[in-house]
Amino acid sequence: KIPVIIDCDPGIDDVMALLLAFSRDDLDIKLITTEPGNQTQEKTIYNARAFTSYMKQNIEIARGLKEPLFRELEVANDVHGESGLGEVIFPEPDLFESDRTALNALIAVLTESEEPIVLIATGPLTNIGALLLAHPEVKEKISYISYMGGAAVSGNMSPFAEFNVYVDPHAADIVFRSGIPIIMSGLDVTHKAYINMEELNQIESMDTDLSQKIGAMLRFYILNAKNNDFQETDFENSFRLHDLCAVSYVVTPELFEGKNCFVAVETEGRHTAGATVVDYMHRSGKPHNVKVLHSVNRGAFVNQFMEAVAKMGRQ
Numbered sequence: 001k002i003p004v005i006i007d008c009d010p011g012i013d014d015v016m017a018l019l020l021a022f023s024r025d026d027l028d029i030k031l032i033t034t035e036p037g038n039q040t041q042e043k044t045i046y047n048a049r050a051f052t053s054y055m056k057q058n059i060e061i062a063r064g065l066k067e068p069l070f071r072e073l074e075v076a077n078d079v080h081g082e083s084g085l086g087e088v089i090f091p092e093p094d095l096f097e098s099d100r101t102a103l104n105a106l107i108a109v110l111t112e113s114e115e116p117i118v119l120i121a122t123g124p125l126t127n128i129g130a131l132l133l134a135h136p137e138v139k140e141k142i143s144y145i146s147y148m149g150g151a152a153v154s155g156n157m158s159p160f161a162e163f164n165v166y167v168d169p170h171a172a173d174i175v176f177r178s179g180i181p182i183i184m185s186g187l188d189v190t191h192k193a194y195i196n197m198e199e200l201n202q203i204e205s206m207d208t209d210l211s212q213k214i215g216a217m218l219r220f221y222i223l224n225a226k227n228n229d230f231q232e233t234d235f236e237n238s239f240r241l242h243d244l245c246a247v248s249y250v251v252t253p254e255l256f257e258g259k260n261c262f263v264a265v266e267t268e269g270r271h272t273a274g275a276t277v278v279d280y281m282h283r284s285g286k287p288h289n290v291k292v293l294h295s296v297n298r299g300a301f302v303n304q305f306m307e308a309v310a311k312m313g314r315q
């Protein structure tokens with residue numbers, strides 16, 4: 001089994017990523033940490049507890065930092081709703097939050113592990129940035145970071161910034177400069193990792209409580225995207241399963257293609273704060289620090305997700 005830690009900000013697609021991870025017998029989830037991003041820390045940890053508990057998983061969930069490292073928090077009400085999970089309500093969780101902070105839990109789990117752990121990160125990287133700042137020695141226990149965030153070509157918060165990096169560019173900067181290998185599932189690949197209405201109907205026709213809840217969350221997202229007009233028109237009838245890519249890559253890297261590049265994070269740019277500057281043509285001559293994914297086998301990726309919904313819905 002591959003040992004992993006998941007750092008997330010649930011978030012509709014974060015929950016889908018958790019679902020895929022829970023469904024996989026080849027993953028050993030050591031810890032879940034939450035951070036602010038799609039919603040406040042209060043809400044993201046509640047959502048992580050509620051969904052994990054609903055899925056009958058017994059995993060430590062630790063509370064991360066309350067704010068981005070140096071910026072004020074901007075949440076994504078317009079995309080993920082007031083609660084962070086659209087209008088879907090999960091039962092009151094019986095899984096409590098850990099009595100250690102995310103930072104302490106991360107340090108303990110990493111140092112105590114005999115083998116290196118894969119970090120899956122689907123939020124603004126605030127916890128990981130703080131961890132590496134305070135305890136750079138844990139680096140050697142991280143085999144790589146599978147990260148949803150960034151964009152080589154164009155952003156979704158500003159012309160160049162993707163949401164996760166935009167929320168906490170300083171944290172992303174620390175992580176990208178850490179020397180830990182990074183697999184970047186940025187918008188370049190996640191915009192190709194979408195599920196369409198026909199596939200969504202198929203999920204709902206599984207007719208389990210889980211499939212209905214997944215369907216309702218996805219429909220909320222699609223409707224919001226339409227109302228807010230925050231993406232190009234082909235987005236109207238499909239949902240990009242951004243965060244799912246970060247989990248899918250860990251279990252099935254063969255579904256993805258990418259290019260090793262040098263990537264820097266713009267923390268202060270006048271027009272570009274939060275941008276990932278991807279050196280596709282190797283102009284800087286600097287060593288590659290990131291594998292930037294650009295393609296996905298969408299059919300296999302969506303099947304993998306559907307199988308996860310089917311399997312976990314029967315539990």
Ligand code: BDR
Pocket residue numbers: 011012013014038076079122123148156162163164242243
């Ligand atoms: C990313 O931003 C969040 O809204 C999603 O959960 C995903 O992690 C996509 O830009």
Ligand code: CA
Pocket residue numbers: 008009010011013014037038122123243
């Ligand atoms: Ca996320």
